[in-house]
Amino acid sequence: MRTMPNIQRQLQNVDPEKTIFMMTFLSELLETPEPLSEDLLSTYKLLIYTVVTNLALRKSQPPQVRPVWTYNRYTDRTQQIIRKPALDGQLLLKVLSHCRDLVLPECASRLVANVAAQTDSMDPQDFDSTILPSLKGIIIRLHEEKDELDFYYKMLFQTRLSNYVDRFVGSEPAQINWSRNPVRCGCAHCRDLNIFLRSPVDHAYRVRASKARRHHLHSQLDAYTDCTHITDRGYAEIMVVTKQGSDFAEKLAAWNKKARSATAALRSLEDWEDTTSSSSQLRELLGVRYTELMTLSTYD
Ligand SMILES: [Zn+2]
Numbered sequence: 001m002r003t004m005p006n007i008q009r010q011l012q013n014v015d016p017e018k019t020i021f022m023m024t025f026l027s028e029l030l031e032t033p034e035p036l037s038e039d040l041l042s043t044y045k046l047l048i049y050t051v052v053t054n055l056a057l058r059k060s061q062p063p064q065v066r067p068v069w070t071y072n073r074y075t076d077r078t079q080q081i082i083r084k085p086a087l088d089g090q091l092l093l094k095v096l097s098h099c100r101d102l103v104l105p106e107c108a109s110r111l112v113a114n115v116a117a118q119t120d121s122m123d124p125q126d127f128d129s130t131i132l133p134s135l136k137g138i139i140i141r142l143h144e145e146k147d148e149l150d151f152y153y154k155m156l157f158q159t160r161l162s163n164y165v166d167r168f169v170g171s172e173p174a175q176i177n178w179s180r181n182p183v184r185c186g187c188a189h190c191r192d193l194n195i196f197l198r199s200p201v202d203h204a205y206r207v208r209a210s211k212a213r214r215h216h217l218h219s220q221l222d223a224y225t226d227c228t229h230i231t232d233r234g235y236a237e238i239m240v241v242t243k244q245g246s247d248f249a250e251k252l253a254a255w256n257k258k259a260r261s262a263t264a265a266l267r268s269l270e271d272w273e274d275t276t277s278s279s280s281q282l283r284e285l286l287g288v289r290y291t292e293l294m295t296l297s298t299y300d
Helices: 003-011 016-029 038-053 089-101 105-119 124-143 151-169 188-198 211-224 248-268 281-294
Strands: 204-208 228-232 238-242
Touching (some): 016 038, 038 089, 089 124, 105 124, 124 151, 124 248, 124 281, 151 248, 151 281, 188 204, 188 211, 211 228, 211 238
């Protein structure tokens, strides 16, 4: 058993890929048809303790570069980014089940506490594959009376699901009032421009303008506003002025998509429950926060 301290040392260098490797290894080890001997079982317990103490989930990734339309777009390398799979929540559940079934309460509570700590900084995109399936598996275990519904499980469900709603869905983008401060010039061209700038609903302005007029508007816009401006030379020389924040509709659509997917994911946690009953495992786990979390309203 001289190799164990080495393995333990190796596993102290926390890294998400090592966590996936070790969790796969641990979950398969007890699936063998022959039960493990006493000696191997004690080694297994030592190993599982080390793994749950040092687990790491993938951190938030920097935003990926969007593929851009270029003349050589077919060679554009940004389109070839392949995301590695996240830790499978079923593996997490198997390891937790092993801790519970082998009566290793300290291992089980460490695993629950470390998963809770790691989800604060984990990549929110991995919630659906790592966290939600493991929570669903816990509900099934509670349903089958394999586990007791205790303080640790309540803490795990309440903190992880509020983290999921806050970090995966986030707050709904607020409707933008398009009104902007005017430029400080009283000429006729700027008066027209100011009507557009003060408008609460218009976010783009097209005006046919000579080079001198464009130059004047350009310097006024740059001095007093955050608007972008380009010249459309397609038909006539048209200056196009756009207020910042015009991607609101896009942001709202993306948020709605996330909110729909999160609502479906949260409801799927109750698949196992009798929906006609007013009490359920999930209601009990979430306590007074049930309604708030299930309706995605944890933020102000
Ligand atoms: Zn002017």
